[in-house]
Amino acid sequence: MKTVPAISGRRQVKTTPRKRPRQTRSKETVETILAATARILIKLGFDGLTTNAVAELAGVSIGSLYQYFPNKQALVAALIERRIDEKNANTHIELARVAQQPFPVAVRTMIRMTIDNYAESPELSRVLIEQVPRIGRMGRIAELHQGTLLLVAALLEARKGELAIRDPEMAAFVLVASIEAIAQRAALFQPARLTDPALIDEATAMVTRYLGVADG
Amino acid sequence: MKTVPAISGRRQVKTTPRKRPRQTRSKETVETILAATARILIKLGFDGLTTNAVAELAGVSIGSLYQYFPNKQALVAALIERRIDEKNANTHIELARVAQQPFPVAVRTMIRMTIDNYAESPELSRVLIEQVPRIGRMGRIAELHQGTLLLVAALLEARKGELAIRDPEMAAFVLVASIEAIAQRAALFQPARLTDPALIDEATAMVTRYLGVADG
Amino acid sequence: MKTVPAISGRRQVKTTPRKRPRQTRSKETVETILAATARILIKLGFDGLTTNAVAELAGVSIGSLYQYFPNKQALVAALIERRIDEKNANTHIELARVAQQPFPVAVRTMIRMTIDNYAESPELSRVLIEQVPRIGRMGRIAELHQGTLLLVAALLEARKGELAIRDPEMAAFVLVASIEAIAQRAALFQPARLTDPALIDEATAMVTRYLGVADG
Amino acid sequence: MKTVPAISGRRQVKTTPRKRPRQTRSKETVETILAATARILIKLGFDGLTTNAVAELAGVSIGSLYQYFPNKQALVAALIERRIDEKNANTHIELARVAQQPFPVAVRTMIRMTIDNYAESPELSRVLIEQVPRIGRMGRIAELHQGTLLLVAALLEARKGELAIRDPEMAAFVLVASIEAIAQRAALFQPARLTDPALIDEATAMVTRYLGVADG
């Protein structure tokens, strides 16, 4: 078997937006560009995403696109950032809202929210998830994950007395991973399940039994 | 706000290997090429993966590479196929092996196996997973998923009497998704957890309590 | 060996300023723009010189820049014209001043002046010299050269009796080229020499011996 | 007067050739590409020099061009390097050859050689000289200059007894600069002079009188 010499590291690209659009006109331009990016990403994937195609679909000159986005990856990065921020905000708000509710209700609410996050635009979700590593946004995802983890762990810790678990942090990891995955896999493989209430029931059952707070 | 017109569909590419290598030398060449592909994929991602780079790293002429692989995607496809087949085989073997064991033991075994699948070469796992949709192998993954699902559902169905669940198929979905995700997220975000027995304990606890077969 | 077919000629561009700035404010704007042009030219060369960069560095909108300069080359042309006019004026004035002086003194004075021309801002000198052909100002330089040549030739002709030369015009060519080059090469390769009086001594020695008017 | 903030440094570009052409075919390709580069450079200048134009004129695909030259500047750099090496070699050989000859003869020979260097292809000479700073080859020119300087200084030092000069190094500087400039300016402004023996006579007169070794 022939051997294989060493190779150098992975290039990453600056993806910070070029200038904040000030006037209404430019804000519209940016929105249109991102909308076109999303549409092409869904239909053709990252390989089919060309800046020229985006500009054309957006009805904007290629120059205008580059006025606001320094390169192709910045387009996708912007979409990802938005999505991350949205999910993050949703999670924080919802967690705060259910903090005092009875566990079965709280769990069901969080699961429903997670599923809804994917149900809204599963296509875009999927595509953006795929692009995350390539755009160098794994770090942001990890942060998001870690943030959620801490919140959930704190919540479990606070009401540990009611629960059957020993290590809230480990439990939080297991729970967050499971719930996210159930929503994600449904979106990926069986979109029909996303609207089936039985899925929520079943996931809730798993979590509540695990925590020792099941209804029945 | 400007509107956005329609666009056409996604191209896919034939990725079946060109010829089966019969001689030892050819097999070696193919192996070297795939090894180089894996290394570049890990270090540089799909964007850094160029057929010329693969050929050079493999110490093979570009012409030879094309003798065995009709195009770039075929390289990645080959790696993915291998990985899928491996995982598939592992899962089937292990499931058969634990079919008669007490549930707590069976569950723990399957979880350990899943985690081990990722622990072995998490880098390559991750990269290949990322490439799946692009290479048009989502179908294969879905098949794999579906196959596992059926097996697990059948197993749950067969021993339904011992279990606290109603719908074995839905339960299988929830379980498979959760266990896979726990392993995958650990590999992605907290590799240290992959070797922490407590993770297996906790995941096992969740599953057994859910199924109503917990030890304690 | 493959052969090589014919190609068409070089484009040139109008570089006459758009309007004479009359008000003080406009004059200031023009000055600021030219100062920015010079700075960028020095730091980044002509390739780094973009009209947008000039405008930004000058703190002026790109639109305003185009109010005063019809295109990019006009910016550089303006700097070159200024520099040429300055050098031209200096040379004429100084030549008139030394016309009646003893040759050794006159020669030394002209050499010093030439060197001083470069010592003042060698960086800008160099960059502008480089740009001359591109901006289509070789003609102006040739004129300048020719003008100086004629003046010097006339001066040599007028006092031919004191001199060891036959052909004043040819001598003028040789002298002007040499003196300019000594200053220019010092600026380019050995800036320290620009302030070394020994350089002036040596150059003066060469010229006066050549002319047969050396002191010693 | 508005003030002007700081800006960052000058980018330079790697210009080392990509791969040595091994086969005869590729050597021919490289030669054809460089010939085309020279022709376009002469006719259109660096701004008119596009890689596509070069490839087309050379009758070679753009891809082939990039196989051997990593970028546009590398094309020019290659031409410059060749020219520098040529001049350098000529100078060394000729200086060695005249080292023992009587000064008037030696001086005349060196001046003729210098002029011939430019007379051969004055157009290309001029264009390449212009491109030197942009291509980042000033360093190489300075080296060349310095090398010649040392050789000439050594020669003057060795035969100092015959000469009217005190500081051989300073004299060398003055001489090298003057002779180069006479040839260069003739090429630039008065190409007709390049073939006029009187120019060589006059330059020789200047140098020999300066050194105190004039014939008459």
Add this chain to the structure above:
DNA sequence: AATGAATGAGAATTCATTCAT
């Protein structure tokens, strides 16, 4: 079978310049 020179479609990106506000 192997080689590697050659190909060229196609993509990203820049920047001089215009013009609506």
Add this chain to the structure above:
DNA sequence: GATGAATGAATTCTCATTCAT
């Protein structure tokens, strides 16, 4: 007059793939 958003022609350069040797 000034502003700066928008334009788009023009260029550089890559890389999958072919094919003569």
